[in-house]
Amino acid sequence: MADDDLYRLGAGIMLVNHDGKVFVAARIDNPEDAWQMPQGGIDDGEEPWPGVLRELEEETGIAPRLVERIAEHPERLRYDLPDEWRDKLWRGKWKGQVQHWFLARFLGTDADVNLATRHPEFRAWKWVEPSELPELIVPFKRDLYCRLLEDFAGYF
Numbered sequence: 027m028a029d030d031d032l033y034r035l036g037a038g039i040m041l042v043n044h045d046g047k048v049f050v051a052a053r054i055d056n057p058e059d060a061w062q063m064p065q066g067g068i069d070d071g072e073e074p075w076p077g078v079l080r081e082l083e084e085e086t087g088i089a090p091r092l093v094e095r096i097a098e099h100p101e102r103l104r105y106d107l108p109d110e111w112r113d114k115l116w117r118g119k120w121k122g123q124v125q126h127w128f129l130a131r132f133l134g135t136d137a138d139v140n141l142a143t144r145h146p147e148f149r150a151w152k153w154v155e156p157s158e159l160p161e162l163i164v165p166f167k168r169d170l171y172c173r174l175l176e177d178f179a180g181y182f
Contacts, residue, residue: 033104033124037078038065040174041093043132046182047153050162051086051141054149061154061162063171065125074098074126085147087140092133096181099127105170125170129178156182 040063041049050061066081068074075098079090104124141148154162159171 029121030102030104030124032121034067034120034122036065036067036123036125037074037081038063038125038127039078039082039093040127040129040178041082041088041132042096042129042156042182043153045153046156048156048159049086049132049139049151050154050159051148051151054146056164058164059162060164061152062164062167063159065123067123068126075128078126078128084143084145085141086151087143088132088134088138092138094131094133095128096131097129097178099129099174099177102126103170103173105167108166122166127174129181 043049048063050063052059052061064078064082064085066078066085068077072080075095079093082088082093083090102124104122106122107120139151141151156175159175160168163171
């Protein structure tokens with residue numbers, strides 16, 4: 027889109043376990059009962075898949091060797107931050123994020139998840155049914171999550 031330069035480039039991962047449930051985590055900086063799938067910024071020159079694996083490991087301790095790529099969303103998806111958050115996050119530089127999204131299978135066990143990372147971002151995590159995602163996420167990301175569920179539905 028013409029205004030993509032107003033959005034931080036990122037990547038996200040819908041990580042599914044052997045029971046078909048999706049990994050979600052609660053951010054440390056949000057006391058509300060809001061959960062999200064792992065996501066984050068892509069570094070300059072970094073490809074989206076290695077970037078999302080790096081973010082996943084930084085946020086959850088899950089090693090890339092425990093992740094099997096299933097699909098990549100054919101489009102970059104984006105969300106806008108609420109106006110009241112824009113100055114607080116990323117020093118007001120971005121309106122939101124434009125993201126590459128991936129669907130992947132978790133090959134490990136729950137013991138492989140460790141939120142006590144070098145720079146912790148999450149305070150809790152759990153596996154949920156895919157249909158629960160829209161109700162768990164913050165409202166400004168809900169449309170993006172619904173789109174992912176719709177477009178990745180054939181893989182569940």
